[in-house]
Amino acid sequence: MFAEIIERDRDTNERPVSVLEQKFIAEYLRSKGFRKAEIRNLPPEQRKALMKEACIYASVKLAEIESKSKFRRKIEPP
Numbered sequence: 001m002f003a004e005i006i007e008r009d010r011d012t013n014e015r016p017v018s019v020l021e022q023k024f025i026a027e028y029l030r031s032k033g034f035r036k037a038e039i040r041n042l043p044p045e046q047r048k049a050l051m052k053e054a055c056i057y058a059s060v061k062l063a064e065i066e067s068k069s070k071f072r073r074k075i076e077p078p
Contacts, residue, residue, distance in 0.1 A: 020065075021058045021059075024054075024058035025055065025057070025058045028053065028054040028057040028058065
């Protein structure tokens, strides 16, 4: 699963959420001093843990965006 995230190139037909998710994953990795290409060289357990953290980070950020969007729709007049 994590290898697919690292290896997958951005496809023009890819869902916008997937593109945004990939950007959040890259953002998290950068915050830890890594680029996607560099984590391939890490030991498997360290790579797995880092990608797990990155995926959780991306999920939280996406949920935050979705939540803000829903709240905004509730308070804005039609």
